[in-house]
Amino acid sequence: xxxxxxxxxxxxxxxxxxxxxxxxxxxxxxxxxxxxxxxxxxxxxxxxxxxxxxxxxxxxxxxxxxxxxxxxxxxxxxxxxxxxxxxxxxxxxxxxxxxxxxxxxxxxxxxxxxxxxxxxxxxxxxxxxxxxxxxxxxxxxxxxxxxxxxxxxxxxxxxxxxxxxxxxxxxxxxxxxxxxxxxxxxxxxxxxxxxxxxxxxxxxxxxxxxxxxxxxxxxxxxxxxxxxxxxxxxxxxxxxxxxxxxxxxxxxxxxxxxxxxxxxxxxxxxxxxxxxxxxxxx
Amino acid sequence: xxxxxxxxxxxxxxxxxxxxxxxxxxxxxxxxxxxxxxxxxxxxxxxxxxxxxxxxxxxxxxxxxxxxxxxxxxxxxxxxxxxxxxxxxxxxxxxxxxxxxxxxxxxxxxxxxxxxxx
Numbered sequence: 317x318x319x320x321x322x323x324x325x326x327x328x329x330x331x332x333x334x335x336x337x338x339x340x341x342x343x344x345x346x347x348x349x350x351x352x353x354x355x356x357x358x359x360x361x362x363x364x365x366x367x368x369x370x371x372x373x374x375x376x377x378x379x380x381x382x383x384x385x386x387x388x389x390x391x392x393x394x395x396x397x398x399x400x401x402x403x404x405x406x407x408x409x410x411x412x413x414x415x416x417x418x419x420x421x422x423x424x425x426x427x428x429x430x431x432x433x434x435x436x437x438x439x440x441x442x443x444x445x446x447x448x449x450x451x452x453x454x455x456x457x458x459x460x461x462x463x464x465x466x467x468x469x470x471x472x473x474x475x476x477x478x479x480x481x482x483x484x485x486x487x488x489x490x491x492x493x494x495x496x497x498x499x500x501x502x503x504x505x506x507x508x509x510x511x512x513x514x515x516x517x518x519x520x521x522x523x524x525x526x527x528x529x530x531x532x533x534x535x536x537x538x539x540x541x542x543x544x545x546x547x548x549x550x551x552x553x554x555x556x557x558x559x560x561x562x563x564x565x566x567x568x569x570x571x572x573x574x575x576x577x578x579x580x581x582x583x584x585x586x587x588x589x590x591x592x593x594x595x596x597x598x
Numbered sequence: 599x600x601x602x603x604x605x606x607x608x609x610x611x612x613x614x615x616x617x618x619x620x621x622x623x624x625x626x627x628x629x630x631x632x633x634x635x636x637x638x639x640x641x642x643x644x645x646x647x648x649x650x651x652x653x654x655x656x657x658x659x660x661x662x663x664x665x666x667x668x669x670x671x672x673x674x675x676x677x678x679x680x681x682x683x684x685x686x687x688x689x690x691x692x693x694x695x696x697x698x699x700x701x702x703x704x705x706x707x708x709x710x711x712x713x714x715x716x
Contacts, residue, residue, distance in 0.1 A: 320700050372675045380681050445698045448659050517669045523683040540666035
């Protein structure tokens with residue numbers, strides 16, 4: 317139970333810590349303020365709690381496909397919101413009327429709420445099972461032992477996530493200071509693509525998308541179940557044996573913001589609408 | 599001979615073919631979870647074919663069917679059945695476990711080259 321709790325922290329909650337680091341590093345602190353961060357976390361927990369409450373009836377909706385379809389919907393909202401945020405944070409002069417700069421923080425918050433809802437609801441089910449087991453008329457010593465293991469796992473898992481995110485944010489800010497913002501943005505796009513590509517396994521699980529055969533197999537180098545596997549999965553959506561469809565969705569969702577940014581930048585440059593300070597960044 | 603067949607006949611033939619393909623390809627396999635143990639602990643499925651696995655949770659708490667190797671995770675609520683599709687996969691052994699009871703709820707899916715497995 318101890319290792320399992322730590323693994324669940326790495327699987328479900330580490331991506332949230334990584335995402336907040338990226339948001340803090342890429343968006344100006346005046347835009348994505350502490351107020352927005354706290355509001356996103358509170359709303360995210362509320363949506364996750366709602367999903368947890370309706371998890372059972374939801375799983376039976378759409379011929380047993382309700383949970384997967386909800387996750388796909390939330391991840392699509394996450395991806396599209398981050399697409400808008402990425403474009404607007406880099407090209408603020410674009411779509412001024414449609415998406416005013418003030419709205420960027422709110423869209424980033426929507427994205428964060430969606431990710432918290434997807435990952436948090438799974439974690440809440442685990443906590444619920446643990447509580448049910450401890451309240452059942454089980455052997456008292458076994459229950460106490462399990463409770464202790466989960467509490468220790470909780471502390472260790474949270475400790476790993478917090479210390480990892482502190483170091484990660486430090487690295488991201490250092491890269492930004494060294495004018496390597498492109499490296500931070502590439503990391504962010506890989507992260508977004510990794511999270512979004514989870515829809516492939518969800519859709520293949522419910523037979524709405526063909527899985528196809530694994531294209532490569534890295535299992536002899538790194539296992540999905542290992543600590544490195546979990547961290548790489550959280551950082552860039554690493555899969556040991558990805559299918560063709562997974563790679564296709566992954567690369568399209570990674571390249572789309574880059575292509576869109578470059579195209580829009582080019583159009584703005586050609587129309588001479590770009591502000592001088594953004595020209596310097598290019 | 600084939601040139602004489604009308605487009606409608608071709609459509610019907612294609613539909614029948616695809617229907618049979620669908621039925622032929624999606625074999626159904628069953629797993630039961632009771633006392634936090636999966637039965638059967640090893641399930642044999644054919645290689646290079648997509649199969650449907652129905653998991654029945656007879657316990658009083660939810661369980662999450664989880665497999666890193668199959669890239670599947672699905673919460674099964676108490677007394678409910680859940681369906682997941684697996685494959686097509688190359689021959690080999692793919693481990694799975696119950697996320698909430700990883701010590702007892704363990705099993706493996708053995709993918710065999712022989713199409714007539716049960």
